Structures are given as C-alpha cells and as structure tokens.
Amino acid sequence: MRCREFFRHASAGLLAAPAILAPGRARAMEPVDVELALAVDVSRSMSAEEQELQFRGYAAAFRDPRLTDGIARGAIGAIAVCFFTWSDWNVQELLVPWTRIDGAASGGRFAAAIDAAPRRAHLYTSISAAIDFAASLFGQGYEGTRQVVDISGDGVNNSGRPLAEARAEALEKGIALNGLAVLDRTPPPPQFADLMPPLDDYYRDEVIGGTGAFLMVAEGFPAFEGAVRRKIIREIASNPPPGPLVERAYA
Template structure:
C-alpha cells in the first residue's frame, strides 16, 4: 500500500469507530429506570414488599403485553436502590425486555438482589444517579424514571435542581409515593402530606404522573398499574394522581 493510501486508511479508522459506536445503541420504546427507596423508614418487611412487588409486576401478563405493543416491541429496564445522597446500589443492570422470557429473567434478578437498609432519604441523590444511567446500550423513544419512596428529601442537594437536570435530559419523572400510616416520632411536628410533596417536588415532564400506594400492603398493585401505564405505547390521558389500596 502506498504511504498516502495507508495514511488515508488510518485517518478513516476514527470515523469507522465512531460509526460503530453510534450504532451500538439498540433502539427500544422506553428506557425505564426503577429507583427504590431503602432508607431506614422502610423496615425489612416493607422492603421485601417493594422487591416482591416489582418482581411480580414483570410476571404480569398485562404488563408483558403492554411492553410488546410498542412500535419497536421492546423496552430496556434497570433497577437500583437509594437512600443517603451518596448511597445508590445498581442491583439489576440494563436488560432488553421483549416478552415473557426476558421479563421473567428481570423478575428473577430482582428476586436475587440483596436487601440492604441505609439511613437517609435522598431523592435528589437518586435523581442524580439515574441521570448517568441513560444511553448505556439502549436508545429509547422515551426516557422515564420511576421513583418509589415513603419520605421527603432530607439528604443531598436541592431536589428542584436535580429534577431540572433530568428534565433537561428529556427524562419524564414519575413517582410512587407510599403512604405509611405509622404515626411520626414525638416532636417531629406536622409535615406536608407525602402525596402533595411528590406531586409538587418530584414528578415532572410530559405526561408525568404520581401513583399513591395507601400503605406497603398495596405496593404490588400500585407498581404494576404504574409500570403498565409507563410502558404503554400510546397511553390514553390519565389522571395526574392515581391511588391504590390493599
């Protein structure tokens, strides 16, 4: 090969690599991030209800049918837990879900994930962590984060700034607020109702909505309904706030 031809071939390598890199992102209908609260207000039994609820949702035929009906016929999903501003555990990596078998693999990964509890409730930390997860192997027509929790932000940076960063990325922020009827410790004083807090401070973006679970006993029903609505190809306009009761 002549030196000029060799140089031309060498100069073409970065372009080829760039082209391959651009093709590496697999198209899916939705990139869905599941962010689960494991702060100290969530006891071991309640944490198990959350994990079991998510796993059961992905075994539900209605959810599987919804995720297969999109133009592409698949979604990408990942699952992490969060608590303090600097504690997030990415327990289930991104998976492409396109039918019962892949949905079952995802459910089993949740079943097998470790259960750990930490201290504080940093919704902003969860948002910041989620912001770095998108675009890892998949390119969704829509990007959605599903944040479930039973308390307000009490660790990390301002939640409004964290939410705005996600909205700037084109991410729709949905919430699943778990209303715990346990009386607050003495001296804590009255706080804004959690469903109002999530509606005002957490959710955002086109079509964003809030699912309210009236106690952890209704979590499984709530999360199933919520994810079905999130992955639907052309979801009909729904209420801003839905409620699930045991």
Template sequence: MLRPLSRRVLLAAGLAAPALITSRNARASTEVDVELVLAVDVSRSVDAEEMEMQMRGYAEAFRDPRLAEGIAGGPLGAIAVTLFVWSDWNIQHTLVPWMQLDGAASCARFAAALDGASRETYLYTSISGAIDFAATQFGQRFEGLRRVVDISGDGVNNSGRQLAAARAEALDRGIVLNGLAVLDRTPQPSALLAGLPPVDEYYRDEVIGGPGAFLMVAEGYESFSGAVRRKIIREIAALPAQGPLVERAYG
C-alpha cells in the same frame, strides 16, 4: 513541501478510520420504546419487611402477563429496564443492570433477578441524589423513544443538594420523572413533629415532572404490589397525555 505533508495527513486519517468505525459500532445502541429506570427507596423509614414487600411487588409486576402484552403493543415491541436502590446522597446501588424486555420470557428473567437481589437499608432520604444517579444511567446500551425514571419512596428529601435543582436538570434533558409514593401507616415521629407535608402531596408537587408525568400512591406497603404493577403497565403502554395526574392503590 505541502504535497507530501497532505499525503501523510490523508494516510494517517485513512489508518484511523477503521478504529473510528469500530468505536462507533461498539457504542451503537439498541432502540427500544422506553428506557425505564426503577429507583427504589431503602432509607431507614423502610424496614426489612417493607423492603421485601417492595422487591416482591416489583417482581410480581414483571410476571404479570399484562405487562408483557403492554410491551408487545409498543411501536418497537421492546423496552429496557434497570433497577437501583437509593438512600443517602452518595448511596445508590444497582441491583439489576439494564435488560431488554420483549416478551414474557425476558420479563420472567427480570423478575427472577429481582428475587435474587440483595435486600438492604441505609439512613437518609436523598431523592435529589437518586434523580442525579438515574439521569446518568440512560444511553449506555439502549436508545429509548422515551426516558422515564420511576421513583418510589415514603419520605421527603433530607440529604444531598436541593431537590428542585436535580429535578430541573433532569427535565431539561428530556427525562420524565414519575413517582410512587407510599403512605406509611406508621410514620416516623420526627416527620410528624417537623410538620412535613404528606408524602403524596410532596411527590406530586416537588418530584414528578415532564410530559405525561404521573404519581401512583400506595395506601400502605400492603398496597405496594398492586400500585407498582399498575404504574409500570401505564408507563410502558400509555401515551404521555393519557391518564390522571394522581392514581391511588388500596390494599
């Protein structure tokens, strides 16, 4: 009785093999130098004008020829990028899904997608929620030599779970957390009354982490465009050990 049973098992395995191969091929990922997740703060401290400055700043960064040159200089000559906006612990909206960038033309397409993306703002500031959401975005279509989350914002975590826990879990998964802190020239009165730390110090001490992690500080939203351009160029082109921990951009 064992011999016929063995034949049936082998036959079943043989019939299943093509399905397994097809499934693996469907999940095959394209290798890139960096998987870069751009996480953009749209909490209530970001007004309509500042939101437009952020989106325009990202679009201008991807139109900068130095960015395409930086991509070309990588080992594989390609990166993958996606962008989502975040606010409350349960609000994260992907505006531009994953795209492979391997030259000026694809960078221009990403910039055009940003031009056409919705502009939206919400209420609270959940950096922990943004990190948790960003961590789930990796490995969907691409496999990067590095996985980087670029978190931009102008406030501290005030929604969702503890930031330290979200940060630790992301770092344990090998994700690098970089920050782009915007120093708002007109901070919310509630922040002043609560005695909260300066946003740049908060991002430096509580948000960024991982090999080569760094913080870019925009001195006001009018400095955002230059800050994001310098930041992304550094993220895609530099070795993890290069560059200062904190850089500043002035309008």
C-alpha cells in the same frame, strides 16, 4: 439518528437506506420504546418487611402477562429497564443493570434478578441524588423514544443537594420523573407531625415532572404490589392516553 426522531422522519419519508458500519466503528445503540429506570427507596424508614414488599412487588410486575402484553403493543415491542436502590446522598446501588424486555421470558429473567438481589438498608433519604444517579444511567446500550425514572419512596428529601436543582436538570434533559409514594399509616413522632408535608402532596408538587408524568399513591405497603404493576403498565404504554395526575391503589 436518535430513536425519538425515527418515527417523525419515517412518516415524512426522510429515511435513507441504512449505512453499513466500517470495521472498528461503534455499534449503534439498540432502539426500544422506553428506557425505564426503577429507583427504590431503602432508607431507614423502610423496615425489612417493607423493603421485601417493594422488591417482591417489582418482581411480580414483570411476571404479569398484562405488562408483557403492553410491551408487545409498542412500536418496537421492547423496553429497557434497570433497577437500583437509593438512600443517602452517596448511596445508590445498581442491582439489575439495563435489560431488554420483549416478552414473558425476558420479563421472568428480570424478575428473577430482582428476587436474587441483596437487601441492604441505609440511613437517609436523598431523592435528589437518586434522580442524579438515574439520569447518569441513560444511553448505555439502548435508546428509547422516552426516558423515564420511576421513584418509589415513603419520605421527603433530607440528604444531598436541593431536590429542585436535581429535578430541574433532569427535566432539561427530557427525562420524565414519575413517583410512587407509599403512605405509611404509622403516625410520625409528635415533634415532627407539623413539620412533614403529606407525602402524596410532596411527591406531586416537588418530585414528579416532565411529559406525561404522574404519581401513583400506594395506600399503605400492602397496596404496593398492585400500585407498582399499574404504574409500570401505564409507563410503558405506547402513546399513553392522558390519565390522572395522581392515581391511588388500595390493598
């Protein structure tokens, strides 16, 4: 039985006694409250310092007791998280595989794995390929009541297939797409200034989607750590109350 249907059946008294697996049968996937794929932009628009701020921001979030307290309040009390970087249409790197987080100790181990992960920069920005890659990661050992992709970045899609196609396919699978748009206060070259839509508008209109989807806007890279912490706490909340479509974080 899929984890998403568990609570509906339980409340209706429709659950039978669990079956005992016969020798050689595959073990059922482990239930968690949320499967959360963290997708981190490492395109050339990210300087080495900005990339480091992203990695440190995610690591700090999983060391924060407010996050682990939020996980503990879930119906199951655990989430599954993975962490990958993305850039060109053919460049996605899973740096921390699916990990069960159920408290401070496992959160700290996940943070340490992010700290130890290699920092590599690439060229283009393929949000569509990042969504496709994230969608392929779900259902690997864990089954959440929700599947969420957390996409952070500072640019628009400029590589790979049309973003709208990848987004539509993910939404058809029931995957929620949340965004973390980082507003770089360095103005673009004059020849591109009129061609680039405001990033927060772009992420709101073209990237996010699905049940409960929202956008967190970091007003500059110094605001990233606070933005990612607030965003993940909201993402892992059990039965999250309706919140603003767009939130903003300041340094």
